[in-house]
Amino acid sequence: MTIAIVGGTGPEGSGLALRWAQAGETIIIGSRDAKRASETANKLCEKIGAKRATGTENKFACADAEIVVLTVPFEAQAEMLKHIKPSLRPGQILIDTTVPLAAGVGGKPTRTLGVWQGSAAQQAAELVPEGVAVVAAFHNLAADLLNQDRPVDCDVIVCSDDKQAGKRVRELARKIPGVRALDGGKLENARIVEQITAVLIGLNIRHKGHSGLRITGLPAESYEN
Amino acid sequence: MTIAIVGGTGPEGSGLALRWAQAGETIIIGSRDAKRASETANKLCEKIGAKRATGTENKFACADAEIVVLTVPFEAQAEMLKHIKPSLRPGQILIDTTVPLAAGVGGKPTRTLGVWQGSAAQQAAELVPEGVAVVAAFHNLAADLLNQDRPVDCDVIVCSDDKQAGKRVRELARKIPGVRALDGGKLENARIVEQITAVLIGLNIRHKGHSGLRITGLPAESYEN
Numbered sequence: 001m002t003i004a005i006v007g008g009t010g011p012e013g014s015g016l017a018l019r020w021a022q023a024g025e026t027i028i029i030g031s032r033d034a035k036r037a038s039e040t041a042n043k044l045c046e047k048i049g050a051k052r053a054t055g056t057e058n059k060f061a062c063a064d065a066e067i068v069v070l071t072v073p074f075e076a077q078a079e080m081l082k083h084i085k086p087s088l089r090p091g092q093i094l095i096d097t098t099v100p101l102a103a104g105v106g107g108k109p110t111r112t113l114g115v116w117q118g119s120a121a122q123q124a125a126e127l128v129p130e131g132v133a134v135v136a137a138f139h140n141l142a143a144d145l146l147n148q149d150r151p152v153d154c155d156v157i158v159c160s161d162d163k164q165a166g167k168r169v170r171e172l173a174r175k176i177p178g179v180r181a182l183d184g185g186k187l188e189n190a191r192i193v194e195q196i197t198a199v200l201i202g203l204n205i206r207h208k209g210h211s212g213l214r215i216t217g218l219p220a221e222s223y224e225n
Numbered sequence: 226m227t228i229a230i231v232g233g234t235g236p237e238g239s240g241l242a243l244r245w246a247q248a249g250e251t252i253i254i255g256s257r258d259a260k261r262a263s264e265t266a267n268k269l270c271e272k273i274g275a276k277r278a279t280g281t282e283n284k285f286a287c288a289d290a291e292i293v294v295l296t297v298p299f300e301a302q303a304e305m306l307k308h309i310k311p312s313l314r315p316g317q318i319l320i321d322t323t324v325p326l327a328a329g330v331g332g333k334p335t336r337t338l339g340v341w342q343g344s345a346a347q348q349a350a351e352l353v354p355e356g357v358a359v360v361a362a363f364h365n366l367a368a369d370l371l372n373q374d375r376p377v378d379c380d381v382i383v384c385s386d387d388k389q390a391g392k393r394v395r396e397l398a399r400k401i402p403g404v405r406a407l408d409g410g411k412l413e414n415a416r417i418v419e420q421i422t423a424v425l426i427g428l429n430i431r432h433k434g435h436s437g438l439r440i441t442g443l444p445a446e447s448y449e450n
Contacts, residue, residue, distance in 0.1 A: 110410065112417075145442065153441040157424065185335065185427045192337075192424045195417045199382065200440070202410045209443035215425070216378040217370065218434035 003172075004028040004065035006058045006072060006084060009040045012097060013071035015146025016138065016176075017044055017053060023175035027053040030061030037061070062087035067172070069095040069138075074113070074120055075104035081127035090131025093165045096124040096190075097138040099197040110202040112195050119191035121159065133165035136190035137173060137181075139197045144210045151178030154212030155223075157193045159184040167225070180223040182215060228397075229253040229290035231283045231297060231309060234265045237322060238296035240371025241363065241401075242269055242278060248400035252278040255286030262286070287312035292397070294320040294363075299338070299345055300329035306352035315356025318390045321349040321415075322363040324422040335427040337420050344416035346384065358390035361415035362398060362406075364422045369435045376403030379437030380448075382418045384409040392450070405448040407440060 003020055005013040008029035017027045021044055029044070031037035037055030044053045055061075062068045062084045072080050077098045088094065098120035102111035117123045121136035128134060136159040145152045156173040158181055160166035170181035184193055200211045228245055230238040233254035242252045246269055254269070256262035262280030269278045280286075287293045287309045297305050302323045313319065323345035327336035342348045346361035353359060361384040370377045381398040383406055385391035395406035409418055425436045 110414065142442075182428060183431055184424065185431060189335065189424060189427060192417075192420045196421060196424075199409065199414060199417045199421075202414060203407060203440060203443060203447070206408055206410060207443045207447035209447065211443050212441040214439040214441055215428060216437040216439055217367075218428060218432045218436050222428070222432035222434065 001067065002026045002028060002065045003067045003069060004030050004061040005069045006030045006061065006080060008055070008061070008071065009036050010071055011143035011147065013069070014040055014044070015143045016069060016071065018047065019146055019176040020172070021048050021050070021052040025052070025175070028061040028065055029053055029055040030058035031055065032058065059084050059087045065092070067093045067095060069097065070124065071097050073104055074098050074100040077120060078123060078127060081124060085127065085129060088129050088132050090129065093133045093135055093168060094124060094128055095135050095137055095169055096121045098124070099139050099194045101198060110198050110205065112198050118188055119194055121187050121190035121194070125187060133160065133162035134187060135160040135162070135165050135169040136187060136193065137169050139194050140200060140213045141179070142200070142210050142212065145212060146176070152176060152212060153178055153214065155179070155215050156181045157184035158182065159187050159190040159193060161187045182218070182222060183225065226292065227251045227253060227290045228292045228294060229255050229286040230294045231255045231286065231305060233280070233296065234261050235296055236368035236372065238294070239265055239269070240368045241294060241296065243272065244371055244401040245397070246273050246275070246277040250277070250400070253286040253290055254278055254280035255283035256280065257283065284309050284312045290317070292318045292320060294322065295349065296322050298329055299323050299325040302345060303348060303352060306349060310352065310354060313354050313357050315354065318358045318360055318393060319349060319353055320360050320362055320394055321346045323349065324364050324419045326423060335423050335430065337423050343413055344419055346412050346415035346419070350412060358385065358387035359412060360385040360387070360390050360394045361412060361418065362394050364419050365425060365438045366404070367425070367435050367437065370437060371401070377401060377437060378403055378439065380404070380440050381406045382409035383407065384412050384415040384418060386412045407443070407447060408450065
């Protein structure tokens, strides 16, 4: 499976790339700047001691991938989706990790913006070609935790209107050591999952930590399907 | 400390009453129907084998309490606050547990309503007399878990503009076995904490469980202050 990370030189994108490359996946780091993308990919290969990542401009990265992961800030999301749209094709999965933080327009990172469609993920769904399955996930999994050298202590809530795509993304999430992935239902539910990130950021600021989320009280198979 | 539970005959209210009575607090069960309130209080006393609860009409319940806990459904919240307002006085703490679920107006329990003030808690803050500190908490702690005979596996995120009141409510939350309480910052943050409940309800429906929330990755003292 080849995974393109759009915005893959940023902290969240490179953190996901690191974890999936360590798990044996093939990664294409995407960036506005192909040279930076290559440099990030080379560093990643060096770090894990295996040639599992390459780097290129975002649009080219998407063309060669089965799964495209969008990890740019909210204020760049719509523009980036329009930019990569010609490279997207039916059958691909687009994982949207975007959180509409007010920080993106000069506000606080503990506040969020209202998105007309309900959530950043639903905005993404409007902007991809027909046949591309949009899955919202990884909002609550901090870059700092991904880039640490130990398992994370976090659950990932996955929302999608495409059940098969959601299942594939949950399987992908579970390749990150420590992650339990849960079916969060329809894509519209992403509006809440996205917002949880602002609460976690507030807790991090207040308590100087790297907070994550665990969901308790569900049968074991909930975390496995 | 005397705690009045407005809507105390409902599942969430009676669950909180049970846990706090077991911890040695004095409880006044409030209800629209004083007789039902008394019956619920008597059952509670029988269950715990101690005379720590009485029951009366909501307005009378509030008059005698230092802490008032509002556990009515969202669609009854504003009306109830107007009803009890004459009994509220400066120095009291009002704990708002309200979640604006769309189910309240015939929609789904996995969807929420937009509240003009931003959250049910902020709506409450508009409706109490000056000097009453509003604290938002316990949204994510399911009645089913409170009414079980074992510790809960849940964190409680507490939001308030009154730091002292927030601290008191965190201390009160910790009297429920298993609860870790966290400072969720200002009351405005309740808008997200309230919404998390809809995600948990969705998980419960999908996976037939009683889900709760744990926050990971924070220093131990975050859960103690």
